[in-house]
Amino acid sequence: MNEEFTYKMENISKTYARKTVLQVENLNIKKGEIFCLVGPSGAGKSTLLKLMNFIETTDTGHIRFLGKTYGPSQVPPLNLKREVTTVFQRSALMTTSVWNNVIYPLKIRGKKIDENEMKRIEKILDDLGLLKLKSRRADKLSGGEAQRVALARAIVFRPTVLLLDEPTANLDPANIHIIETIISKYVQEVDSSIVMITHNIFQARRMADRIALLHKGKVIEINSKNEFFENPHEDVTKDFLSGRIIF
Ligand SMILES: Nc1ncnc2c1ncn2[C@@H]1O[C@H](COP(=O)(O)OP(=O)(O)O)[C@@H](O)[C@H]1O
Ligand SMILES: [Mg+2]
Numbered sequence: 340m341n342e343e344f345t346y347k348m349e350n351i352s353k354t355y356a357r358k359t360v361l362q363v364e365n366l367n368i369k370k371g372e373i374f375c376l377v378g379p380s381g382a383g384k385s386t387l388l389k390l391m392n393f394i395e396t397t398d399t400g401h402i403r404f405l406g407k408t409y410g411p412s413q414v415p416p417l418n419l420k421r422e423v424t425t426v427f428q429r430s431a432l433m434t435t436s437v438w439n440n441v442i443y444p445l446k447i448r449g450k451k452i453d454e455n456e457m458k459r460i461e462k463i464l465d466d467l468g469l470l471k472l473k474s475r476r477a478d479k480l481s482g483g484e485a486q487r488v489a490l491a492r493a494i495v496f497r498p499t500v501l502l503l504d505e506p507t508a509n510l511d512p513a514n515i516h517i518i519e520t521i522i523s524k525y526v527q528e529v530d531s532s533i534v535m536i537t538h539n540i541f542q543a544r545r546m547a548d549r550i551a552l553l554h555k556g557k558v559i560e561i562n563s564k565n566e567f568f569e570n571p572h573e574d575v576t577k578d579f580l581s582g583r584i585i586f
Pocket of ligand 2 (some may be wrong): 385
């Protein structure tokens, strides 16, 4: 299963209460890339992510994921769904220690935590500045600390796909920097695909390989980062980048 793309989406759409909120003709996500999704509030970004982690299913078209194709109402088996993990703006942590939260994905996958594994996990905690907080109750942490725990828990089992829905919204610059650094490092180490929704075009500029602008449920433009910022093709993209409010 050596495909270049993790996802290939064709003619997918999602309709809620007779309103079509997402309609995408073609969207492919490559292995090993950071793909940023930008666009105004209500554009359909989170809806697209919910199709990619199979919380929701497409109403039309199909999604090819890891070599198999899923149409309306079809989802991959649990073991394949578990290749995708999502970090939200505010992730719920369990009311137990930081350590127990972080190893949880390994436990539910039946992975043994031997000494090497312990070291690997501690390295992730250390990279995220969490090693000292290992025994602390996760539900008592600050927003930035909690979000770093959520990221540690997401990457600990090396998912094939990491989906991030505004993972650094409302965080201070120091926390944003730690989280961005780890995400960039992670994609290189593991060769997974990262899809990140961000409100912050500067963050997209720092992190993305490719960027898509979503507007009113449609993909307006997909381009390499440089092309997207230096030579946007569409008027809506130009307006969006110049800070004009687009609805
Ligand atoms: N479960 C739902 N039921 C009804 N409408 C929804 C639901 N989820 C999203 N929507 C609507 O779909 C549109 C896109 O939402 P969303 O994907 O959350 O946008 P974004 O993440 O870009 O801000 C919005 O108009 C939103 O109100
Ligand atoms: Mg959203």
